[in-house]
Amino acid sequence: MKHGTHTGAVPQPDESADLAPAAFEPRRFDADGDPTREESLARLLGGGKAAIEGSVPPIAFLIAWLASGGELLTAVVWSLAASAATLVYALVERRRPKAVLIGMLMTVIAAIVAYYTGEARNFFLIQLLSNAASALAWIVSIAIGWPFLGIIVGGLIGTKTRWRKDPVLLRAYQRASWIWVMQYVIRVVVFSVLWWLDETTWLAIMRAALTYPLIIACIAVSGWVLFASIPKSHPGIRKPRVPSLD
Template sequence: MTEPPQDAKADAPERRTLLQEMGGISGLIYSTVPVLVFVLVNSVSSLNPAIWAALGSAAVITVVRIVRKQSLQPAISGFFGVAIAAFIAYRTGSAKGFFLFGIWASLVYGSLFGLSILIRWPLVGVIWGALNGHGQKWRSDRRAMFAYDLATLSWAVVFGARFVVQRWLYDEDLTGWLAFARIAMGWPLTAAALAVTLWAVRRAGHLVRQLAEQAEADDQAVEAKLRAKYGQPASESGAG
């Protein structure tokens, strides 16, 4: 059987790790369930039943992940996100309040990603290096930096678009369209930003490996010149 190219082998763990950090494909889909449940129950009943139904669906998703032995971090963070959204809806007494936390969270995340580009520490590169122990060697290569800038910019645009559109729908009291926008601008846009991120990770990883190989070759060249000029090191010349 023909072995897959080395670059393909190196890229596969990157793809799996990034998806796992977001809860996988199932995690992206699960994130829409409490929103759908909330909107449906609120449309046929009232606010309080909708709040409890959304919380219940989030709890069920958490239990399902435990039973399937899947990553709990996305499930737990998702449950607390639903709980905060439900609390805001309860306090405001309005169904649209359920989406307020996500709207302002998008503004915060978008600002952080955008700011990280301006200060020359693009968050995608920083996070990826921390998750995989690669460090920040990529910052020494302008091409790798550019790749991570583009990936970080894609996330800033996604979060920024979510804030602008959903904030406008919130101000216009268009709760039904707000729910639609929350779902439509959820995992589809996340998948698009993730595709750019995967490209950046592969690109930057390849460039960093090139830097390491070039540094090693330079060291060997310097050592060869020193040996040619001064002869064998004392440790080798006296070995015989």
């Protein structure tokens, strides 16, 4: 029996002129090291789970706010309780709950600001300002050649900052990072208008609406931009092409 008829047999260069190029083309591995699937930014960043966990506190706040007839303290307590539940879940799964802790801290600070100013809309002021600061920080990171998306992904996959020496990957991370800037800008525009109009209920609604859906959309679109910006001839984000010193 010929070797080419066996399932899983590796094609030899002299077996077919059409199979030879594909057999020696650099493979792109996904987050699990599987060369049969495309790399996925969502799998690398844990997009679905992260988005859901980030959505729990604002949704709890919204439900409590509407159910209590607009009582800020009740809504804040329920939001913190939801954050605590998310924290416990992360610890049970033995994951680093840094994002959850930061969210809880921001909720406490936002409640203090709203309490001392006497205006419920100011509970969302911290969220508005943090998104504005994030948008600015991402823009600066792109401008100076240190796009945050590259830093985050490089840290996750072990390439660290070697991608900066690869013009193709640097450009790809810069392009994809603009999608994250747009995410923050959308929130800033929506929150600013509603805050100015003193629409606290709509602020609560839009905070919940612009968490899970927007994070998922951002990861999906930025992932598409990232990988679409890398030529097929390039080995991929896990193998930066670092110029030789010779």
